[in-house]
Amino acid sequence: MNWKRATIAAAFVLPVAWLFRHGLTQDPREIPSPLPGNAAPQFSLAVFAPGQPPLERPIGDTVRLADLKGRVVVLNFWASWCLACRDEHTGLSEVARGYASKPVTFLGSLYQDTPGNGTQWIAEMGGQSYPSVNDPKALTAIDYGLYGVPETFFIAADGKIARKITGPAPPQVVRHILDSLLATTGSP
Amino acid sequence: MRGALRILVALALGFATPSARAQVPTDTTPRLTRDSALEARTSAVAAQLRCPVCQGLSIQDSPSELAQSMRALVRDQLAQGKTPDQVKSYFVSKYGEWILLSPPPHGFNLVAYLFPALVVLGGGVLIVLAVRRWTTAAPESPGD
Numbered sequence: 325m326n327w328k329r330a331t332i333a334a335a336f337v338l339p340v341a342w343l344f345r346h347g348l349t350q351d352p353r354e355i356p357s358p359l360p361g362n363a364a365p366q367f368s369l370a371v372f373a374p375g376q377p378p379l380e381r382p383i384g385d386t387v388r389l390a391d392l393k394g395r396v397v398v399l400n401f402w403a404s405w406c407l408a409c410r411d412e413h414t415g416l417s418e419v420a421r422g423y424a425s426k427p428v429t430f431l432g433s434l435y436q437d438t439p440g441n442g443t444q445w446i447a448e449m450g451g452q453s454y455p456s457v458n459d460p461k462a463l464t465a466i467d468y469g470l471y472g473v474p475e476t477f478f479i480a481a482d483g484k485i486a487r488k489i490t491g492p493a494p495p496q497v498v499r500h501i502l503d504s505l506l507a508t509t510g511s512p
Numbered sequence: 513m514r515g516a517l518r519i520l521v522a523l524a525l526g527f528a529t530p531s532a533r534a535q536v537p538t539d540t541t542p543r544l545t546r547d548s549a550l551e552a553r554t555s556a557v558a559a560q561l562r563c564p565v566c567q568g569l570s571i572q573d574s575p576s577e578l579a580q581s582m583r584a585l586v587r588d589q590l591a592q593g594k595t596p597d598q599v600k601s602y603f604v605s606k607y608g609e610w611i612l613l614s615p616p617p618h619g620f621n622l623v624a625y626l627f628p629a630l631v632v633l634g635g636g637v638l639i640v641l642a643v644r645r646w647t648t649a650a651p652e653s654p655g656d
Contacts, residue, residue, distance in 0.1 A: 332641075336634060343623065358608045436577045462581040469606035470578075471564045 357469055357488055364397070364479040365467035366390055369457035372439035373432070373446050378424050381455040387431060389479070395427045396505045397479040400493070401465055402456075403437040404445035406473045408492050415495035416476075417453040419502075427481070427509070428502060432456030435465050435473050478502070481509040554587040557596045561586070561603055562613050570613055 371385045381387070389397065400416060402409040420430035431454060434442045439458050446452045459465055468477060471490065478487040478501050487501050558572035563579040571579040571586070582603075589599045603611045615621040 332638075339627075339630070343627075346620075355610050356608055358605060436581075461584065462578060463585065465578075466582055466585060467606060469608075471607075 355471060359469055359477075359485045360488055362485060363483055364389060364399075364477070364485045365464070367459075367464045367467070369433065369459055369464060371455045372434065372458045373443055373452060373456040375455035376451055376453050379420060379430065379454045385455075387455070387457050389483075392429050392479075393483055394481050395429050396481055396502060396509070397477075398428065398430045398498070398502070399433060399468070399477045399479060400431070401433050401435045401459075401468070401470055401473050401475045403435045403473050404441040405437065406435075409474045410449065412474055412476075412492035412494075413449050413452070416493060416498065417451070419495050419498050420454040422499075423502060426502075426506060428506070430454035433464060434458050435470065436462055478505060480505050550587065550591060553590050553596065554583065557586050557590065557599050558583045560600065560613055562611050564607065564611070 366389050368386055368388045368390075371381050371383055371387060374380050374383050398416075398420070400412075402413075416430070420428075423430075432452065434456055442456060442458075446456070462470075468475075474492055476489040476493040476498070477485055478489075480486040486505055489497065555572055559570045561571045561582065563569045563571045563574035563576060563582075565576050565578050566574045569579075571582045586599055589602065590596070594602075600612065609615055609621075615624060617625050
């Protein structure tokens with residue numbers, strides 16, 4: 325009789341315990357992206373914030389991902405209303421300046437915001453070394469499976485998404501990823 | 513003379529008609545009906561897609577800007593002739609299966625479909641066992 329009870333109890337408890345184990349060993353905030361390893365979605369967006377020399381691009385210039393093949397592209401989605409974007413701004417600008425002589429293109433993409441607000445924010449933050457483009461209907465953001473800002477995508481020289489950072493991108497992590505991507509493409 | 517003129521006018525109209533007809537859209541469904549049908553299809557697909565910046569809301573129910581942009585994209589893709597499944601596949605290719613409010617029934621997702629049935633089945637078995645025990649124990653109770 326005791327064996328029977330124990331078996332019935334185990335039949336209920338074990339599956340529930342297994343479900344708890346599955347749930348507790350996963351981070352519910354971490355949503356896996358299917359994009360890394362796949363070809364980066366193409367985009368063609370207009371520059372609204374030029375950046376600074378030597379990374380400057382004229383306002384109104386169209387940036388096409390197709391034109392950047394052979395270069396490592398760092399695509400950072402940001403917005404002026406995003407507090408976490410303030411944390412990474414200075415670091416990203418410095419890293420971009422440091423890699424200016426390497427085949428690396430840094431690009432900001434404005435998300436759910438107006439170019440006016442974006443320009444004002446950049447001025448308040450003391451400038452941005454690399455140019456930013458506008459994504460008016462968030463179509464590029466959706467194409468990149470964006471959940472929120474900031475999110476940073478690393479596109480390898482072969483046009484595939486190599487890595488993605490959700491939240492503020494720490495400069496040392498960005499440098500590490502860039503160095504490994506440049507090493508695999510054979511760049512100095 | 514008048515008869516000849518009438519024939520000329522009729523001929524001119526006859527030649528004019530095909531080119532004029534070519535300007536008319538082939539879809540004779542009223543625009544309002546077409547728009548409302550597209551809206552209904554958009555709502556049906558949008559109700560199945562999760563809003564990435566909300567808690568458990570579909571992009572149909574969410575007022576967030578991202579949800580509105582995604583809904584507009586669903587509408588555009590349906591208007592371009594994509595099927596609802598193709599539209600959903602597009603979003604799955606960008607966000608993974610997480611974007612679907614009802615996960616497809618395979619792999620670990622099966623738990624969500626089978627677990628409730630198993631719980632009901634287990635509860636039924638427990639009730640049967642308990643009733644059987646009470647009915648067999650009742651004649652032996654001291655009160656009888």
